[in-house]
Amino acid sequence: MKPRAVPHAVSRLRTARLARSTKPFLARGGPRGERCAGCRLVPSHCLCAVRPVMAVRAGVCLLMADTEPLKPSNTGWLIADVVADTFAFGWARTEVDPALLALLADPQWQPYLVFPGEFVAAERVVAEVLHCKPPERKRPLFVLLDATWPEARKMFRKSPYLNHLPVLSLQGDQLSRYRLRRSKRLVGEQSHFCTSEVAALCLELAGETHAAQTLEAYLDVFTHHYLQAKQQLPVDTECAAHRRLRGLRSAFGSHAGSIGA
Template sequence: MTISLSAAPPAHVLPHAVSRLRTARLARSAKPFLARGGMRGERCAACRVMPSHCFCHLRPALDVHAGVCLLMADIEALKPSNTGWLIADVVADTFAFQWARTEVDPALLALLADPQWQPYLVFPGEFVAAERVVTEVLPADPTTGTGKRPLFILLDATWPEARKMFRKSPYLDKLPVLSLQSEQLSRYKLRRSQRDEHFCTSEVAALCLALAGEAHAAQTLEAYLDVFTNHYLKAKQQQPLDLEDAVHLQLSGLRLVE
């Protein structure tokens, strides 16, 4: 099935890092990207669902002090179900780079060396030498300007791809590895892992934000994922939206305290 996007995002929605990476990846494609099991017809360029189910007007505007760096597998930015896109919607300082085994974007290396950031590579601790593993984040204090801002590096890929990316990215070898400890089961319903404890990318980002002391941003990202899932599935099933249901009210309540 060919994905058809409108020519440009709505005027009030500026393209973010994942959107720009997607555009660049499409420009290198010799043929249209085919999404398995997706909906047919036109999609909004800014939220990737059918215009009738567009949720651009629900995009949160938050002041988030932490940053997120997405290293994305080859076609990840092209997938309509990708949730790294949602992180970039919510977290202004989201950076996105295409991962390649044989080369590294110089802009990525510059970001990792930027003294304002403390990078954390987010990955399960059982696959890492114990001396690299951390389970807590030292958040910077935006009111005093002390400390480095946390930058969470997420490998946005399937689990087999992420393990390969981890092994074959020597420029990440010196970074502390943040191993998340959570009893929460994944609620993501679009591309389910065979293991419930495997989170989708935006769920991982929400857990990281919570560790950085940004509880409101974490809760908002979780609620935004639920709204995206709702709109995506309703569009795919050709069902009407209920903007007063639980997921919409949850996000609306969080937006009122932005």
Template sequence: MPHALQHAVSRLRTARLARSSKPFLARGGPRGERCAGCRLLPSHCLCALRPVLPTRAGVCLIMADIEPLKPSNTGWLIADVVADTFAFGWARTAVEPELLALLADPQWQPYLVFPGEFVAPERVVTDLLPASPPDGQLAKRPLFVLLDATWPEARKMFRKSPYLNALPVLSLQSEQLSRYRLRRSQRETHFCTSEVAALCLELAGEPLAAQTLEAYLDVFTTHYLQAKQQQPVDSEDAVHRRLRGLGSAADAAANETPAQP
């Protein structure tokens, strides 16, 4: 099975489909017409363009009920790019033990990413906490906890998830406007989930991963919209060239060897 089919969001989607009493019919094509690896029409498949690069940071997606089923969901893109992506379905009355274990894992420093204007000020941070491990121990890796949902759903999830109350809330301060064109929030300052993850990676000191995720979103959006409009994809346009360039930079960084003394 291709690696792209094994990531956390794909597994959550499979589990959610197994619980459904009727098939989920996505817009944009007849049932069964989408690629299992990227959720696009086979004629516009993205799988061969999936970027691969290491990241120290991790992402934990807590997803509203049908988010894993939506072809336009961008949490899937995060799981494509960031190897340590975890995905859990949200329910008001229960929490998965695996999620609690992840949040308590000593290798991670979790941050709940949410607008600070809706949070008690004492919980809000705008930068990563300083890492000060005891002697002989490694610094904790940042784990960005994202509520993957519409904005009304995300606010409900935030209020009704007491197991998140002890986490510091990372409030992003970026002034850029969202470039996501597949679903529109009522507020231009609201980002889609993969844009939020890219901002978090930048904050964590991983600019190449952040830029790659941004470029991958642009390519995904182009493929999605071209498929919707029944138009071919130009693999030599600016968004594809940018993604390839970042992939080359990632390959070069991975192949670098330390200089000999």
């Protein structure tokens, strides 16, 4: 399937990161390592035809550890597929992208740094997204540290430009369905939430229930395609994950449209 005409933020960050590499990044799988430019999967298991297109008021800012944009299993890519206003920046200890600082200072956004509250001073921690009436209402911008848990803790400690942001501490009570990488991530060392699951919880708090459910279903479909490819098995478009994603699209009509059939 053809990728979308305009690459999203994570795709652009991946391209920039590859351009800086001194040696090629080789992901396993596919003939000669061939992968779809639109979804990073092997062509036989391409996901592009079911990529959701959503109208979402909230935004997501991904601050990504060095190699995260290169990994085919990274789920920040899925967030950028679903949430149009997704921004992605590479993290470095010694420098910060001026565009990131400008985004955090943009008056249309209310940024929330998503991180476990037990590691933060109590006065910074919030458990809810502020809901104000127009014209005062700002759009929520969820800042996610897209990294392994040790990397995320380092990023949190060594990013002083984030110190002024309120910290949104999530209390997810569901078990993670993410089965591709079992690193300890973001919402506590025992929770095993991946980045797209964290984003779905944030969208739910922001009142974007349909977008949250769609992102959850899209993750399940992506996981199915990825694992079927890894096991050299065909995609089952009638599996529970595909049926759920189709049901969400049908229930909301064109609001949950997608690229492709």
